[in-house]
Amino acid sequence: MDLFNLNLSIVLFIIGNFVGLEYSYRRYTTPYAEKKIDKIALILSVVGGLLINTPLYAVGCFLIGFPLGMRPGYGRIEFVVGGIIALLTYLILNSY
Structure with a gap:
């Protein structure tokens, strides 16, 4: 990986x-987490984890x-799943 791709x-x-x-901030008005998982963030995190x-x-x-x-x-569980x-x-x- 070259420096340009790393910076990008x-x-x-x-x-x-x-x-x-x-x-x-646009979606949630309450200041702290609700007890549900955001589907959009979960999908983006899983796709990001694969990509x-x-x-x-x-x-x-x-x-x-x-x-x-x-x-x-918000987003903790979704990030952990993606990670x-x-x-x-x-x-x-890489297990060959």
């Missing part, structure tokens, strides 16, 4: 954080940054 991934991860923060192990890892960084950037109390999917995919692809 970092910038897209930060943009994903901002987009997730904006999304969560982060492919040549499209920059897009995966953007998508997995989305639930991490949500307001406090576990990314880790399992990495282990499966």
